[in-house]
Amino acid sequence: MNGHIVIPASAIETGENRIELTFRSGDTPLNRSDDFLYTIFVPARAHESFPCFDQPDLKARWTLSLDVPDGWQTLANGAETSHASSGGRTRVSFAETKPLSTYQFAFAAGKFFIETAERNGRTFRMFHRETDAAKVARNKDAIFDLHAAALAWLERYTGIPYPFGKFDFLLVPSFQFGGMEHPGAIFYNASSLFLDPSATQNELLGRASVISHETTHMWFGDLVTMRWFNDVWMKEVFANYMAAKIVNPSFPNINHELRFLLSYYPSAYEVDRTAGSNAIRQPLANLADAGTLYGAIIYQKAPIVMRQLETLVGADAFQDGLREYLKRYAFSNASWTDLIEMLDSRTPEDLAAWSHAWVDEPGRPSIATELQVADGRIRHLAFSQRDPVAARGLAWTERMQIAIGREGKVTLLPIELYGATAEVPSASGMPAPDFILPNGGGIAYGDFHLDQSSRQWLLSHLPEVPDELTRGAAWVTLWDAMLDGDAAPANIVSLALDSLPRERDEQNVQRILGYATEAYWKFLTPDARQRVAPSLERAFRTGLDAAPSASLKGAWFNALRDVASTPETVAWLRSVWSQQIQVPGLVLSETDYIRLAEDLALRQPSDAERILDDEAARIKNPDRKAQFAFVRPAISADASARDAWFASLAAPANRRREAWVLEGLRYLHHPLRAASAEKYIAPGLEMLQEIQRTGDIFFPKRWMDVTLGGHQSPAAAATVRRFLAHAPAAYPDRLRRIILSSADDLFRAAAITGAAGPSR
């Protein structure tokens, strides 16, 4: 009853009791398709399929047999021990596992291809459904190599051999996560491992990172597991943090400090700057809400905080503490407090106080530069911090590396922020700088309010900064300045136009392209967009022609496809799509052509059906064909088809393929359709509670992101505010926070576009 089985006291005897249950397996966590299925039991879904105590601190050894149609392949946590066929069915049994929590237990069965490889004396098996043999051939060695390298690194770092015997992984089409770390049977999203020849450098790095992330979980999460889901961030932070350490040697040409900055800070800020932010460590009364804990704060802010912890404790003591922690709690559970105690004994710093501000509280310090210049020299330089939640009055402790730029040179000064103000006496007497950037060394975390002359200088001279890390940090800071109203969106777009032709670092190019397109769609009014479109498209075309690598060509092309609006560019893209034009050096995959067809259909409504028909006819892969058919009505030029598609989402069965739903919603709410899509915002908000109940862990936030991401009008913002104002007092706080953080850009954009006059 309601997830409980009541055993009458009369049925229980003194001493050992044995309970046997027969049950019909629940289908929800089994992710069934016609010819394959896979389990996702995280965070507490196992009990929806079979009776169990579904919490992480109860570990069990599992044995499993599966009865499947002949010709199907199977994988599970344990190695296969027997295999017998009769009457068209096959019975497969698997060896008993090590002690595992319910969320780590997994199996999959279906029509899969299997690739096998040996690395360092270990056999790896990759299960997948990719029909494009060239794509598999192109990617498989790199995928096996990355796994082997991650395993070797982790065995060395932890001093503990891989704990779970065999090593298989499954690549799932349209998987709802990046990956899921089932011991001995990792599941991945196929598209992030099987890359196209046009893969961007970010995608190559992303693939290496997700593989290292899931492999790290074999130790951090699977071998030692959090006691309760309030500490789920611990396994995620270690996975992300170790992944960065593992990936670095494989990409010697990358600036990894810049990579750390760009992969974590902007995404963490995206949530932490909002009224909906949460602490890294959050209380969790009921495991049923565990899914709502996941998000940018635990995936992106926590690694930043963990890097600070490592700096505070020292790398050797940190590694030492982790080894002891893994050894002491192997095949068992531990909490954040257990780890902090272990590290605290290795350092004179007060880790408990540090942990309170960074781990137990949400938000970031607001840090202002105080600069006085007299007679061409710095007279006084200091940084003051303020808690944006005034009533809380929190003070953060952090190490910063401030950048002082002058005449084409950048000097980094390490300082410690502690208490309200940090003076920098060593700067006194230095010649007056062009700019001062508190996070110029890529370390400091906060909302930085630059002094006015530094901000002005960077807004017009940023490309002249010689160091790529400082340039990246300046971009992250100026984006915040735009959101805070200290810089105009149009200035950010022109700074991008000025920077792009001169930027040589691929990571910065990608980031600037991202900021340019985001500023374009979210923060420029439609009129302003029209004015800037020709120069933006011209710059992206030029960048595409000049790009020195396939991955950069891919990045430029995607940006161009994303912003395209002038008839010339749309016509040119159409010729690329119909393969009348080949762009030298740019290789487009089936997925690229699908995206192109979808974006073209949106921009050429009178021709939309023809474009989409032609595209449907040429898709070869059955999974992609099905996804395309699902998404198609959301792109339709016919408003009633879009209405019907949105209405169909009311049925949970139509929301099972979360990646498909999100893709459709992104087109439904595309900025070009924003006016006609405003009516879907209120029902989308109404559905959020049910989305959380029926969907997987990332779905509620992503649902809100795509529902609001295409909108910028004051009316859309008002719809969200009205919903929040009228929600009952008992409305779940976590969902309220999700709405507030997804709506943050909309609120800011509405303030900007509203102030600029009516947007249409």
Ligand SMILES: [Zn+2]
């Ligand atoms: Zn993870």
